[in-house]
Amino acid sequence: MAEAYAWLDHHLKGEPNGVADWPKVCNQVMFTYTTEPALAPGTGEPTGENRIVTPARRELRSDWSEVTRATEVFGLTGDGAGGADGLLLPVGGGAPETEGTGWRRAFLAGVDTEATAMDAIMKTGRAEWAGNPKIYDTRKIDRRHALAWTTEQLLPSGGEETAGRRVRGIPRLRLTVRSTATSASLYAHLLDVAEDDTARIISHEPLNVYGLTPDQDTTVTWRLQAAAYDIPSGHRLMLVVDSKDPLYGDASVTWTQTVVGSPAGEPSFLELPLG
Template sequence: MTTSLYPELDEAALAQIVSALESGNTSGLAPARAEEVTQARTAARFRLVRVPGAEGVELDGALWVQSGDTPAPVVVMPAPWADLGWVAYAAQATQLAAKGYNVLAYTPRGFGKSGGEVEVAGPLDVQDGTAAVDFVLENLPAADTNQIGFLGDSYGSGISLLVAAADPRVKAVGALSTWGSLFEAFHENDTAHTASVDALRGAARNARLSERTEWAFGQVRNGESPSDELREWASERSPLTYIDQLNQQNVPIFFAHAWHETLFPVNQTLELFERLTTPKRLDLSIGDHSSPEMTGLIGLPNRIWTDAHHWLGHHLKGETNGITESQVVSEIMWGKALESHQDWYSAVGAPAGFHLTGPAAGGVDGGLADKPANGWSTTVSTGTDTPATVADAIIKTGYAEMLGKPKTYPTGQIDRTHAAVWTGEPLTETAKVRGTPSLRLAFQPSAADTTFIAYLFDAAPDNSASIITHAPFTVRGATPGEPAVADIRLQAAGYDAPARHRLMLVVDTEDPFYRDANEAGSAITFSSTEGSPSRLEIPLA
């Protein structure tokens, strides 16, 4: 069971920062942290607070109040999904205070020392965010009421977006590792993302989940077809639902996301980003949920937090810091080069089509060709996992990726009775995958309910591989034996596959990240016909 969404977070070091803020004794801090605390204490007064939230619930928090009478901008920081609550922001809030901001960091209801129950960014959490703004304005006479921003990581980012949609006083948002559609994050292509719910429940083991939250998590966990009630629950908690309000209020929003995000996969956040007409920026990085910005949480230099500070500085303080020069900045797997583009459309490559073919004479795997080759079929049995998986572990695999050690997949060990494999010819030059690959796959299920997962790999000459992207797919209530077609959008990727490597598509029926709908003893036949050609489309720069 996952016990933390922040396995590398040094809680003791953050507690030391809080202690130094209260006492002024910085002797136990690293020199850089000691200097930041000293600067913050010179610029602002620090104190612990209880924030009156909705329905009489009190929220645990901390306040950095700028000295003097000159109005100063405000940053409100709802905490991540973690027991330590607002303390996770001790370093970042201190840095912001040293830069001249009034800062309120608070723990959402149900976590840590806050009252109430966890509502997963529900209406009460939004009311709490608005109440937090009220609290700041009532207690800080020198707060600039026209320059209020929200900045949050993970859970705090979703709350920030929802509050911004509801409260016109919010003039800028920083949303790191956020979500656009909670339903799409939990039920991608009608496939229950049980690993996400398990991770959230594990990380909230000491929190107080509301009865409604327990119900919703249970609905996802059982893997059944989602009810309308669950869709409504998720919609109410999804920033995409409030896209018109965000656009009408023209709230400038900064996003940061990881390519291999396993908690809130990137496509649903990209949809939110694309539909916004407000000033916006997106930083995409190697790693998994919150891992690219982790070093910044403990105060170390970090590109994402630096950009978030610049975003707030530009939109709340009028600073000229170059932050709007590019709207999309991508860190490319695995070379870590940064690419800058004015928008997502400019970042995406041109579609290149690869037709799925049957195996060559004497072969087992199909091919990826530039011309159609129909009339073949291959059958796989369900119920057995293969080495083709999303990751070894939610979040933790992303840390290894950041260190340049992506998971290695032994493609030769993928059992072809339980997986279908198509491999392209060796690349003559680097294949720059930029955007959202898509797959059209003709199939014939032997059972009414069927799940399969498509993985796109970069296979090296030694047959080891790295994952580029993936997506699950589930169909329910099909007619056994009847041909069908799946149109699947894989998760977006920024990836360079080197020359002499091969692109490899693998489709199997089990993955520990998802609850499959396969019936025991069932099988799936994949094929390609003139009427239903199977085709992989990859955007290549």
């Protein structure tokens, strides 16, 4: 907050407070702070929450072009045997290929799921800033109203790297969609999934699609929110797409059907920025 006020003081009031000399990019790497149990004043009893004792790590860059040093592309597959989630498969050569195309997956739109940006306006964000991020149980995400794709366990690429993946920059997603309505909302959530199937959010972004013609495909591409996040070694990356989130307005029509596909000419993919 102090930095935000300093930035406003400089750019709106013209105060010479050193803001002009700040690096152009200052990424705070999510959840790299350390915490300890918070104690209730007076009693010293644990409150069940944490408090931050060491701030999250920051990475200073002189230009945005220095943040993302490479990209990794994952192709989306259809669902697995028995209706299991689809897979996010690494694609060679840095561009989508025809592998994993020709499928369609459907869900009932207009119903919120456990995959939400926050449970309560402001409260979820304030809790995260205090060292108490929202924990998702990915098993509770209702697959009747959402679609999910997951990678295999992510391992370090070698050298001095210890994280499974160092996400740095703006993820990009392409899907082909059709609906029984003339409009649809797509909410994309990227989750870091631990071995016990609990997860923390990396990035998300909504997209409202209008002018749809039932039974006709429309291919859409959109950028998710920028992120600086280290996925621990052995964790998995999950993409969840649903149609409603209380944080945003939406164009979904309740109980209509949204179908996501990956035609051979325009395969669906997730582009992950790496730093």
